[in-house]
Amino acid sequence: MHVLIVNNSVIPAIRYGGTERVIWWLGKQLAARGHKVSYLVAAGSSCPFANVLVFDPTQPFNKQVPDDVDIVHLNHGVNETPLKPYIITRHGNMHQQKKLDINTVFVSADHAARFGSNSFVHNGIDPADYGIPVLDNKRTYIHFLGDAAWRVKNVKGAIKIAGMAKLPIHIIGGVRFNFNQGIRLTFTPNAHFHGMLGGEKKNKIINDSKAFLFPVRWHEPFGIAIIESLYFGCPVFATPYGSLPELVNSEVGFLSDNSVELANALKNVDAFNRKRCHEYVLSNFSSTQMCDKYLYYYNEVLNGNTLNVVQPMLQKIQEEKFLKFD
Missing domain, CATH: 3.40.50.2000 (Glycogen Phosphorylase B;)
Structure with missing residues (x-):
């Protein structure tokens, strides 16, 4: 399949950059398994194992998606709902109780549970x-x-x-x-x-x-x-x-x-x-396991299923600024 991985920053990450490294490792593993991988990312990016397209947040998102893409994997918000089958990985926390997309995936079981979801993929390193x-x-x-x-x-x-x-x-x-x-x-x-x-x-x-x-x-x-x-x-x-x-x-x-x-x-x-x-x-935590589970979720949406029964939403806003530490 042809997977389009989308993020609004530069790849590869040279020093700090959690999401950038995760999507790099995922794309590399997908390519090693024979899938076609394209990145839609910030200007200045490069990649030896995938096509790199420059993401322009001022333009309609769907006009930037190649016609032969099978599934879009978003790692940040875009300005319109993808017309292609898609999933969205939520990498961070939030402090607002607003509904997220029905195809949102989280990065740990606890992370998902805090949003009333059980859809998650542990990050994996290469x-x-x-x-x-x-x-x-x-x-x-x-x-x-x-x-x-x-x-x-x-x-x-x-x-x-x-x-x-x-x-x-x-x-x-x-x-x-x-x-x-x-x-x-x-x-x-x-x-x-x-x-x-x-x-x-x-x-x-x-x-x-x-x-x-x-x-x-x-x-x-x-x-x-x-x-x-x-x-x-x-x-x-x-x-x-x-x-x-x-x-x-x-x-x-x-x-x-x-x-x-x-x-x-x-x-x-x-x-x-x-x-x-x-x-x-x-x-348990290599890019191999991460890729396996993302492929499972890709196939779920390609088969017309959603990844959550209802739209995930933060179940409880954390009132304390810092959790307990004595």
Whole structure:
């Protein structure tokens, strides 16, 4: 089949870019299976395994869809309902109770349930982007991975927990002096900041880490950083919000909303099996599994079915700005 994947940003992602990487991995896997893939994305994009068309949000969407496309896979809103069969992946949270499209797919079971849906596809990584991890190396620190300027990601809490566990922490996605959301200075020498990284530099830091510390204070829709870290043999120590309980079981991590409990658990980090963490990702969260399920949903709509019985809608607006973290 000919799949048109639509997003309003540039591919490939060089450093930060969750949705961009997900749609890249999906398209690559579809092409490897013999499907024709086209991207309708922002100017400046390129791709060796698919056609690239430039998305123009000022023009009617359907005029930009090639005639031979079988299914449209939207990853953001467009200015008219596709005339071709389509699905829409909702990648993020929202705080409005408005009806979403009947063919909306979410990125975790929890994410879907919060909108009254059971249609979801877990994101999956392409192992080729990460290489073969070294699982028997000496590791002396832990890491945080995420946009540290985003307060719900709780880098402040991660630094606190690392200090309590007496472990150095390397922060990928943050800087020591942050002016994006008010002036925030981090003086502790226990924290090492690397800014936004991608590719081999990011992979090397993760591959030398004992564990991934992720005490988020919101309902994480999915969290690619979780899967990336596990791939490199890093167990995950995090809060039990959003998708975390369905991604992190007791074999590959520990969940709690209490900093003391997380710090104490980190003291036993070496009890986790790095190989088990790595194999867990390959078995459950690679682009192979992601592609399988999207193909199932593509065929559902091609057969005239909708992906939800009723239009999904956020069931409850979160009243607290930040979820509990002690």
